[in-house]
Amino acid sequence: MTPPTPIAPRRLHEQVVRAITERIVAGELRTGDALPTEAEMSVEYGVSRSSVREALRVLAEKGMIEVRHGLGTRVNPPEQWDFLDTMVLAVRRERGAMVGIISDLLEARRILEGEVAALAAERATKEDCDRLGSALEQMQRSTRDPSAFAEGDFAFHRALLEATRNRVLVRIAQPLRELLEYSLQTTNSIPNVLERALGDHQEIYRAVAAHDVEGARAAMLRHLERTRDDLLSLSEAPSEAPSG
Numbered sequence: 001m002t003p004p005t006p007i008a009p010r011r012l013h014e015q016v017v018r019a020i021t022e023r024i025v026a027g028e029l030r031t032g033d034a035l036p037t038e039a040e041m042s043v044e045y046g047v048s049r050s051s052v053r054e055a056l057r058v059l060a061e062k063g064m065i066e067v068r069h070g071l072g073t074r075v076n077p078p079e080q081w082d083f084l085d086t087m088v089l090a091v092r093r094e095r096g097a098m099v100g101i102i103s104d105l106l107e108a109r110r111i112l113e114g115e116v117a118a119l120a121a122e123r124a125t126k127e128d129c130d131r132l133g134s135a136l137e138q139m140q141r142s143t144r145d146p147s148a149f150a151e152g153d154f155a156f157h158r159a160l161l162e163a164t165r166n167r168v169l170v171r172i173a174q175p176l177r178e179l180l181e182y183s184l185q186t187t188n189s190i191p192n193v194l195e196r197a198l199g200d201h202q203e204i205y206r207a208v209a210a211h212d213v214e215g216a217r218a219a220m221l222r223h224l225e226r227t228r229d230d231l232l233s234l235s236e237a238p239s240e241a242p243s244g
Helices: 012-025 038-045 049-061 086-094 099-123 126-141 146-163 173-187 193-209 213-235
Strands: 065-068 072-075
Touching: 012 038, 012 049, 012 086, 038 049, 049 065, 086 173, 099 146, 099 173, 099 193, 099 213, 126 146, 126 193, 146 173, 146 193, 173 193, 173 213, 193 213
Parallel strands: none
Antiparallel strands: 065 072
């Protein structure tokens, strides 16, 4: 195994958290494995022991490790990870380790976002509709640029969340961003997938702008069903098929 690269001196504990998260998600550190001692990690990553201790505290909060004082620190099984944590999701996405949880995430997204669209249709102001329209314009300009399209897609869904006027729902925006980026990254090999997604979002927008609660819910659910079908068809395809 290639030795870890020393960490640059900026937000040291956060970078240690990221480095250890990557090793756990990649399987270099497996369930039940003991982490090196604080002193060893301090040398390994080129940071102070206090930075290592803070990193371990954060990793324990994410459910990735268990710190047993006097007994060492061990890696927890994936079932205990906070898989809605933005760093955990981002690393899983980058490492191609989303397959095991994608069905659960899609199911949760279907339950949640159908009602988000319905609430947005009920409560959206002109300003909310303007933000949705601006996001749609970015998506329309970016059907040949998946990264820019993803930015517009996220802006659209965030505007929907904000239109609900529900502060709890707005807090889910960042985990949602990771799932949106994963969906687009994985499915962008499908012909015309961005154009089709644009059409879905235009349909949602029209229903929200018309304050059509049932129409907005139905349009969102149709979009999510298509997303689900695309993702599952690729995850079940032969290994030589593109997987994002």
